[in-house]
Amino acid sequence: MSTLIRVAYIMALLPLPAAAQQALPTPSKIAAVERGLTPAVVLSGMPAPRRTIEAEMRRLNVPGVSVAVLHGGVVDWSKGYGVTRAGGTPITPVTLFQAGSISKAITALAALRLVQQQRLTLDGDVNVQLRGWKLPTPPGEHVTLRELLLHTAGTTVHGFPGYASGVVVPSVDDVLAGRVPANTKPVVVDTKPGTIWRYSGGGYTVIQKLIGDVTGRPFAHVLRDEVLHPAGMMRSIFAQPLDAVSLTTAAWPHDGAGKPVPGGPHTYPELAAAGLWSTPTDLLRYAIAVRDSARGKKHTILEQPVATEMLTPGKGGWGLGLEVHPTPADRAFAHGGSNEGYENFLVAYTGSGDGVAVMTNGAQGGELGSEITRSVAAAYGWPSYHSIERASIPIPAATRAQLIGDYAIPELGSFSITGDGSGLAISLKEGVSEPLYASAPDTYFILSTDLLLRVGRREPKITGQFVMGSFEWPFVKDTDIKP
Template structure:
């Protein structure tokens, strides 16, 4: 036990030193004790330390947050700059895109119309739609698309999300979006309404048209008058694109590789699904408004309708927000992503606690979750279970385990886990940046320094690692198959030059898109259905080098409905720079999927 205690003390000391260094590197955070009071400086605290660590490790350019306590905005903090390499600081009034947090805010407008008797939760929405209607088919003839199903992602509609449009590009109307004449497919019912939960931004775009048809008012105007202004969200707008005066108050978006979004951000005609510009303070006011509605103290929405909104319909979703727990600890939450922006909101319906975090970057790590965990701990939220790392005895420094497990694994279907070693430390690589660290233990496991998660290698009869046995915080263990090594390995001899020639032709088809993809015999049926748009990573290839391949037959890897038997790695030289490509091959030698990676 003494050795373990020394390890923890040393870790805390090193973390304190690191946090102090990172805080010196970052622009000093600003704060408002209440929304109306001036910005003041203060001594850094535990929340600042976590924010600084995550911003530095994940190269987050700018971040803004708001903290709710007892139904009030008690703190706002802002860090970093509005654009990479710039000097203009993020402030609590800097505008960010809310992404899918637009959905629960927009849902209030539809539920108000139900409160007023202009809409019903359970009638066929085609009874009220005018400018566009949900096309009938055998599924809708059995079950209707209703507002309840639109808001809870159970209407059976397609189109998960929307990429938006470059600033200055032609933007389609909402009916054109719904009929697939934009940059996404047509929004259609392809499964029995009410039978399953499936996230659908397309469904919320139908809801947007429904609100416009029933109210007779443009969506941004209706939301401003009926939702944003009554809730005190004075800095927020659904206008797409923003007028010049508001655009001057925005942060610039940054992609997963931390490069700026061309034109600073995208335009979203799918306003209900992804079109809200706002601040953490304004989103906190939305959350406080919901808390007041739930208590029957708001005229925006009745208490009865609010309780329906916060009642789980299916798979953890209410009518707009996601919901968790019950009774005194009932909370509502939602995450958001637009091109170059991520956001997260969580609040308790009864206790009056909550927080909002917004960043001007896309990030696939747990960075924002860690910041919310730090806020929850500091504010002592009821029943919040922040991750706690396991206390372990470290293996000798000479352990070869980190180097042995370095590589890529199929964490979930079409979701890779990348493990990388640098300076003797094994960590999770997320989009080319360091995320979660892993400690080798004396009992042959690797344990997270961040949460109670561990894994141990799974080997075949020859001793080669074919996967890992992953143990989650709840104690369950599952097998995660290995995909292959990182691109740090030396290039080897190509065991199947014939397939490489086929891949050369397949990537030309993928770069072309359209009929070249849908008619390609070199791609699986699943790939032909998914990759209809041109793959720009495969455009203008000047050279291709085979690196390595791995036989993964029997490991249970599947991509787009096809079992994978081999994974091949290639380096491509393109006009846009080097591309590291992993190609997933089925038993018929066809390309089932590919990944463009950073290591």
């Protein structure tokens, strides 16, 4: 199961105060970041382990990672580590990666540009501007662009697996209709719009069609002209698949064991949700454009009032296309991205102008990206993104035996709990497990991310919730594994 843990990595904002630190020369800060990786959670009474980027790349089977750091509103440094693939070229600051769902943040900026130009309406019925295919909605209801951007439209389809090399790729209309050769269900509205927050790649695919319909131009061209080039993201492109020449030097995707994804990068016709190729430096240029707009600078992509709306958190702590976290001293905006064999993260502050973008070509890169983010936070004295402490208690033998088994999370996947000596281990990704600790008789945690497992009912089947901040995902025990 990967979807839940990916969400955990992109939403793990830990707003703990950080002591002010004296400015260091850039080489010293780079070294501090490279040697200062810590887990999301540390055990009370135990020193926080300090790890290096290279050691964590080996442990997590991530062949390559690229990092760019923003300081005071300008890119302070960027650096690549590892290789694009076995026998491939070294990762450099200009190596392209699939950005995954960070594509949504770029799409949101383009959609708001079109709202500013009065070509899209933020609060009108999207079906009025959609041509051909219409978004199926409950009788008497309608969906707005604002709701799609906020993930409150009630649209289905959480994310997209992409299409492996050699597989027929559907059109966007096929994807929206859930029609062969699409490999996902139809995008529909199954809850009252505006009532709940639920992440939906399907909703952003509606936005993709909407942008194409109102402009009469290919989505990729609109994004290039409205966002990528104005923001200076000259190496970024919405292209699925990437052209053969660029692909020779791009980062190749790898699974959790570090093995190349067969056939290379998956193809994502869902460009708005997952179709961007980019670099960390280009992602920071996007962050600079958003920050400059919010601060009312001249000649920016958005006018200040529109940018303010974009960065105003609503349900779930999300703004219009970005996760937004006000802190006592600053405001952070962020987005994560996960495609098959790629894991990425972007965060920046509107006040200080600090931030970081991390892109990896390994399925366990989400954990690495979180560790690097915390290391940057410590080196630059950020007000958030720091490890937290939790106390653990022993797990009784009877409870241990009862919890061992396979579990299902509706619409998100599955996970398993196994014995680990006298304790327990949990596997949230295929072939990858880590210790599971107890903080209370019915509450369990891991160290790689700030995620709690709360057991509710134990008979006739164990049920409970994964809890992360204000979000909960129910689970149920499925098939027992013999200890």
